[in-house]
Amino acid sequence: MSISALILLLAILAAFGFFIGRQKIHLQYKLQSDKPRITTLPKYFGYVAGLAALIPALLVLLILEVAETPWINHQISQEINTGLSVSEVQSSSDLDLFLNDIKNATTDREVAALTDEKKVIHEHYQRIVNTAQWGKTAVVLSLSVLLGLLALKRINIDTRARVLFEKTLEWILLAAASIAIMTTVGIVLSVLFESVRFFGDVPVVDFMFGTEWSPQTAIRADQVGSSAAFGAVPLFVGTMLISVIALFVSVPLGLMSAIYLSEYASRSVRAVAKPVLEILAGIPTVVYGFFAALTVAPFIRDMGESIGMSVASESALAAGLVMGIMIIPFVSSLADDVMSAVPQSLREGSLGLGATRSETIVKVLIPAALPGIVGGVLLAASRAIGETMIVVMAAGLAANLTANPLEAVTTVTVQIVTLLTGDQEFDSTKTLAAFALGLMLFITTLILNMIALYVVRKYREQYE
Amino acid sequence: MNNTVLVKKGLKKRYLKEKLFKSAGIVSIGIAFMFLLVLLTDVITKAIPAFTQTQVTLTVELNAEALDLNQNSSVDDIMQADFRQPIRDALKKRFDGVTKRNDKKQLYSLVSIGSEYQLRDLVLEDTSLIGTTLTYDFIADDDVDAVIKGAIDRELPESDRRVKNLKLSWIEEMETSGEIDTAFNWLFFSAGDSREPELAGIKGAILGSLYTLMVTLALSFPVAVAAAIYLEEFAPKNRFIDFIEININNLAAVPSIVFGLLGLAVFINFFSMPRSAPLVGGIVLSLMTLPTIIIASRSAIKAVPPSLREAALGLGASKMQTVFHHVLPAALPGILTGTIIGMAQALGETAPLLMIGMVAFIVDIPQSIGDPSTVLPIQVFLWADAPERGFLEKTSAAILVLLVFLITMNAVAIKLRKKFEKKW
Numbered sequence: 108m109s110i111s112a113l114i115l116l117l118a119i120l121a122a123f124g125f126f127i128g129r130q131k132i133h134l135q136y137k138l139q140s141d142k143p144r145i146t147t148l149p150k151y152f153g154y155v156a157g158l159a160a161l162i163p164a165l166l167v168l169l170i171l172e173v174a175e176t177p178w179i180n181h182q183i184s185q186e187i188n189t190g191l192s193v194s195e196v197q198s199s200s201d202l203d204l205f206l207n208d209i210k211n212a213t214t215d216r217e218v219a220a221l222t223d224e225k226k227v228i229h230e231h232y233q234r235i236v237n238t239a240q241w242g243k244t245a246v247v248l249s250l251s252v253l254l255g256l257l258a259l260k261r262i263n264i265d266t267r268a269r270v271l272f273e274k275t276l277e278w279i280l281l282a283a284a285s286i287a288i289m290t291t292v293g294i295v296l297s298v299l300f301e302s303v304r305f306f307g308d309v310p311v312v313d314f315m316f317g318t319e320w321s322p323q324t325a326i327r328a329d330q331v332g333s334s335a336a337f338g339a340v341p342l343f344v345g346t347m348l349i350s351v352i353a354l355f356v357s358v359p360l361g362l363m364s365a366i367y368l369s370e371y372a373s374r375s376v377r378a379v380a381k382p383v384l385e386i387l388a389g390i391p392t393v394v395y396g397f398f399a400a401l402t403v404a405p406f407i408r409d410m411g412e413s414i415g416m417s418v419a420s421e422s423a424l425a426a427g428l429v430m431g432i433m434i435i436p437f438v439s440s441l442a443d444d445v446m447s448a449v450p451q452s453l454r455e456g457s458l459g460l461g462a463t464r465s466e467t468i469v470k471v472l473i474p475a476a477l478p479g480i481v482g483g484v485l486l487a488a489s490r491a492i493g494e495t496m497i498v499v500m501a502a503g504l505a506a507n508l509t510a511n512p513l514e515a516v517t518t519v520t521v522q523i524v525t526l527l528t529g530d531q532e533f534d535s536t537k538t539l540a541a542f543a544l545g546l547m548l549f550i551t552t553l554i555l556n557m558i559a560l561y562v563v564r565k566y567r568e569q570y571e
Numbered sequence: 572m573n574n575t576v577l578v579k580k581g582l583k584k585r586y587l588k589e590k591l592f593k594s595a596g597i598v599s600i601g602i603a604f605m606f607l608l609v610l611l612t613d614v615i616t617k618a619i620p621a622f623t624q625t626q627v628t629l630t631v632e633l634n635a636e637a638l639d640l641n642q643n644s645s646v647d648d649i650m651q652a653d654f655r656q657p658i659r660d661a662l663k664k665r666f667d668g669v670t671k672r673n674d675k676k677q678l679y680s681l682v683s684i685g686s687e688y689q690l691r692d693l694v695l696e697d698t699s700l701i702g703t704t705l706t707y708d709f710i711a712d713d714d715v716d717a718v719i720k721g722a723i724d725r726e727l728p729e730s731d732r733r734v735k736n737l738k739l740s741w742i743e744e745m746e747t748s749g750e751i752d753t754a755f756n757w758l759f760f761s762a763g764d765s766r767e768p769e770l771a772g773i774k775g776a777i778l779g780s781l782y783t784l785m786v787t788l789a790l791s792f793p794v795a796v797a798a799a800i801y802l803e804e805f806a807p808k809n810r811f812i813d814f815i816e817i818n819i820n821n822l823a824a825v826p827s828i829v830f831g832l833l834g835l836a837v838f839i840n841f842f843s844m845p846r847s848a849p850l851v852g853g854i855v856l857s858l859m860t861l862p863t864i865i866i867a868s869r870s871a872i873k874a875v876p877p878s879l880r881e882a883a884l885g886l887g888a889s890k891m892q893t894v895f896h897h898v899l900p901a902a903l904p905g906i907l908t909g910t911i912i913g914m915a916q917a918l919g920e921t922a923p924l925l926m927i928g929m930v931a932f933i934v935d936i937p938q939s940i941g942d943p944s945t946v947l948p949i950q951v952f953l954w955a956d957a958p959e960r961g962f963l964e965k966t967s968a969a970i971l972v973l974l975v976f977l978i979t980m981n982a983v984a985i986k987l988r989k990k991f992e993k994k995w
Contacts, residue, residue: 176843273891277805283797284806287818287865290858294829297836360599367596380600387607389977391919393948394970397955398610401963432606463585465592486824493826495922496948500955520828524925527835545832549825556824 110172113244117168117251121161124255128156128262135264143264151268158275160255168247175239180206182235187228206232298549301542308536309337314543316340320506320517322526322537337540339547341506345516349427349498350491352512356431358484361438366468368439369446388436396500399429404501411513419503419515426501427512430494434487441486445479445563446472482563489555493548495520519544614967614974621968624756624769625716626708627682627745629661631690635702642698649695654687658709665750666741677738683710685770710758711751713768713961718742719751722960759968763936764950768961771954773969775936779849779929779944780918780976786853786940787917791860792910796899798861799868799906804894823862830859831926839927846928847943855923860913867909871902904991911984915977921948947973 132152136145183206209229212218218229262268306314317338364384368377404425411418418424449472457467473480503515504525526541635641638652662678663669669678686709693707694700714734717723719742729736745751762772798819806812834855838844844851875898883893924930929949937944945953947969954966 173842269889273889276891277801280797280801280805283794284801284815286794286798286858287815287822287861290822290833290861291818293837294825294833297833298829301836360602363596363599364603367593367600371593371596380604383607384600384603387603389915389919389981390610391921391948391951391973391977393919393921393951393955394610394614394973397951397966397970398613400955402609402613432603435603463589465589466585468592489824489826493828495826495828495925496952499922499925500952520826520922523828523832524922527832527926528928528930542832542836545829549829552824552826553821556821560820 110168113168113247114165116248117161117164120164120248120251120255121157124160124259125150125153125157127153128259129153131259131262132264139264145264147267147269151272152262152266154272155262155266155268155275156255156258158272159258160251162275162279163254164247164251167250168243171243171246175243179232179235179239183209183228183232186231186235294549298542298546301539302546305536305539305543308539309543313337314339318508320522322522322540335536337536337543339519339544341508342517342519342522342544343547344508344510345423345502345506346492346518346520348423348510348512348516349430349502349518350488352424352427353430353434353491354484354488356428357434357438357487360431361435361483361487362442362480364435365439365442365446366472369443370464370468370472384436384439387433390433392433392494392496393500395429395433396496396498399425399497399501403429416513418513421501421503421515422513423502423516424512426498429501430491430497433494433497434490437487437490438483441483441563442476442480445476445483448479449475478562478565482559485555485559485562489552489559492555493520493552495524499524519548523548614970617964618967618971619964620720620722621759621964622756623720623753624758625711625719625751625753627711627715628706628708628750628752629658629665629682630704630706631657631661632704633657633690633694633701638701640694640698640701642701644698644701646695649691649698652691652694654690654694658682658686658690665745674737677735678741680712681715681738681741683712683767683769685710685765685767708752708754710769713959714738715742715751716769717960719746719753759965763934764932764945764953765934766932768957768959768965771962771965773947773950773972775933776945776947776950776969777972779937780946782849782937782940782944783852783856783924783946784914784918786850787857787860788910788914790854791857791864791913794857795861795864795910795913796868796906799865799872800894800899802865803869803872804890804898819862819865822858823866826922827859827920828922828926830855831923833858834923834927845941845943847931847933847945848941849937849944849946850940851927852924852929852946853940855927856917856920859920859923860917863913863916864906864909867912868902868906871905871909872898874905875901901993904987908984908988911980911987915980915984918946918980919948919973919977921952924949925952947976 129149129152132149136142136149187205205225205228208221209225209232212221212225212229218226221229314337317336318340319336319338320341321336323335364380368380372380400421404420404422407422407425407428408418408420453471453475454467457471458464462470498518498521502521503517504521505515505517506522507514507516509516523541523544526537526544634657637656638654640648640652644652659679662681663675666678669675689709690707693705711719714723718725718734718739723732723734725732725739732739734742742751758770759772761774762770763775765771802812802816806815834851838851838854839846879897879901880893883897884890888896924946929945930953931943931945932953933943933945935942951966951969951973954962954969957966
């Protein structure tokens with residue numbers, strides 16, 4: 108039975124439990140002669156029975172669903188290793204390929220195209236899959252029916268059904284809130300696990316301080332031009348270079364925009380300008396990437412050539428400029444927030460002493476808002492470091508250790524994308540390297556965000 | 572006395588500085604606006620040609636014997652028949668005297684390779700066409716399209732031009748006789764991806780985006796609202812709740828590509844879920860949009876005045892009843908606004924989907940959330956990389972469609988916020 112059908116069936120069982128539960132209480136009440144004061148609405152008895160039939164069964168279904176594929180793989184490889192001897196299978200990677208062929212044959216025609224040896228295994232595979240399917244269905248459904256019946260039997264007119272139901276609901280709400288933790292754990296484990304495997308092949312020191320990056324691993328020992336080197340310094344430098352250019356664009360522009368909007372602009376100007384600035388943050392990054400690669404980069408190259416400079420067609424400058432425009436709203440809205448949080452009395456004091464508005468802003472407002480502004484800049488920096496599509500489309504692919512913004516550089520995110528797209532197996536050093544880069548990226552941005560949030564929060568408490 | 576003179580002397584300079592400072596603010600906003608304007612104009616002007624398609628009018632003879640078909644042929648037979656030949660014959664008849672092999676090849680390339688399928692579909696629809704002669708507008712090849720739209724400069728010397736003189740003379744002849752014209756490009760909205768720019772459409776990507784967003788919404792909305800309710804209304808003050816809050820805030824700032832790595836390692840490699848499928852894409856995006864919706868929902872719930880809760884509690888409602896019967900309905904507009912904004916983010920997201928293989932070249936239009944498919948931003952990314960010139964306008968047009976969707980979603984969110992904005 109397919110998973111969607113199973114879930115549907117569970118829902119039907121739960122609804123059934125609800126009606127019977129409610130009906131039971133109705134009946135009990137009718138049968139009682141003295142008609143006591145009832146503390147709970149009948150529908151809550153139904154809810155209790157329905158949840159008992161639904162929630163545990165759903166959880167078990169989820170677990171079984173997760174465990175199914177590994178279990179099937181284990182079973183079939185066991186059978187191949189012990190009972191059936193297969194000439195094609197020599198090593199574990201052979202086994203994977205072999206199993207893939209069998210699993211991919213789903214239609215009759217595809218099955219007919221298999222070799223005889225595979226046909227035999229395919230039959231075994233089908234049997235195991237069927238067993239798993241039926242086992243799963245039986246376990247889940249019987250659990251649902253069993254618990255539903257148990258709940259129905261236990262509830263009677265004196266049960267505090269509402270309290271029971273609300274307690275359960277609270278646990279469900281808590282579980283929903285905990286998904287954030289599970290996601291974080293998932294991220295950390297997935298990048299950490301693969302990174303550890305990577306650092307088994309490549310020493311951490313080589314990765315962190317090596318200056319040569321060429322991830323093409325040699326397939327044969329004597330292959331030319333494929334000496335793998337995993338020194339990530341050029342990627343870090345490239346990322347930094349592009350991020351610094353982006354910040355050089357976004358910090359002054361964002362800050363000045365925020366100052367103008369919060370201190371000078373009239374209400375109507377603000378009402379128009381603020382949302383328009385926010386549009387910049389809402390445009391998909393792939394659009395910026397397209398614009399950077401097809402319009403800005405050629406423009407910069409032509410400009411450079413017209414004054415006799417050689418500019419790479421995928422220059423760090425183009426990617427950085429466009430990224431800088433993209434993060435203007437992040438800087439400006441945060442700066443705007445912290446500046447409007449500065450108490451009016453500070454402004455009035457300064458203006459009252461005869462300072463001009465700009466003097467008030469530069470000498471009073473900005474120093475007072477500085478921690479918040481720094482926090483905003485740090486958040487923008489972490490955006491720039493983690494930004495992917497603009498650099499994938501407009502920065503280069505070749506690792507180039509340079510500080511010249513007119514040359515092509517590559518970044519951490521670009522390398523993650525190039526290493527992980529296309530056909531690949533997931534146990535080569537090359538693909539594992541992407542996870543190590545992902546780990547670096549995660550840690551860097553995490554630290555930056557933590558510092559930024561700390562700075563912003565600390566500042567905000569000063570006036571309260 | 573002396574001081575007044577000094578102050579007055581300095582005043583002019585200070586006022587100038589003031590003016591400069593103010594204009595610096597205007598200039599920076601101006602730069603941002605200008606950039607936005609340039610970007611939009613650039614995209615729109617590049618996109619406009621994609622909405623028209625050049626067509627070549629040909630008179631095709633559907634010879635029953637040559638096609639080996641008759642009025643009662645089955646669908647299978649029609650699918651097997653060679654519809655390329657009648658089109659070639661029609662072209663040969665139109666420009667007789669073309670004998671050289673190379674010239675013939677150029678002649679045949681006036682129409683798209685999709686034209687034979689156009690013809691086949693016509694016959695499939697109406698078998699009575701077999702044996703007749705019909706005049707029909709066939710899709711032109713992308714080179715012809717480029718010449719007509721002016722993307723290929725006819726004045727260039729032949730050696731620098733993609734379309735050679737002979738072909739150009741045919742195109743011009745047909746153009747003057749009205750056999751080449753342009754029409755609205757319906758195919759762009761009804762076809763899947765293709766290697767041929769003139770046949771490529773975005774329906775597959777739009778549906779893929781739709782399925783992905785459906786999964787994202789179905790997963791993230793209930794979970795986010797539940798989480799927000801718990802954190803605002805029920806959570807005790809303890810370390811565990813603090814930890815949850817820190818995690819939510821952190822997740823909101825994790826680079827999107829890291830979510831892609833999570834999806835690849837956990838859902839694809841560990842759970843063996845299908846690659847390139849909206850199902851996995853939707854799960855990954857829902858984890859990403861979860862913090863956005865939770866944060867928005869929390870502030871919406873927080874904005875509901877305590878008096879509402881107290882009134883409900885005072886009348887004997889339980890805490891849970893108060894929340895679900897009174898607080899949640901009052902906060903719903905705010906929650907929906909946050910959800911739409913989160914969905915808009917998810918719609919524009921590209922990087923995490925690259926990781927889980929949604930970047931594959933997929934021609935078929937996806938039928939369900941388990942089918943391999945692509946999404947709009949990825950379609951943009953794929954086409955932006957394609958070398959054929961015809962894809963440049965398609966890319967811009969796809970961007971335009973994407974932006975239209977985004978602007979609509981944001982407009983709905985703003986409208987919703989305005990409509991339900993309550994001052995308690």
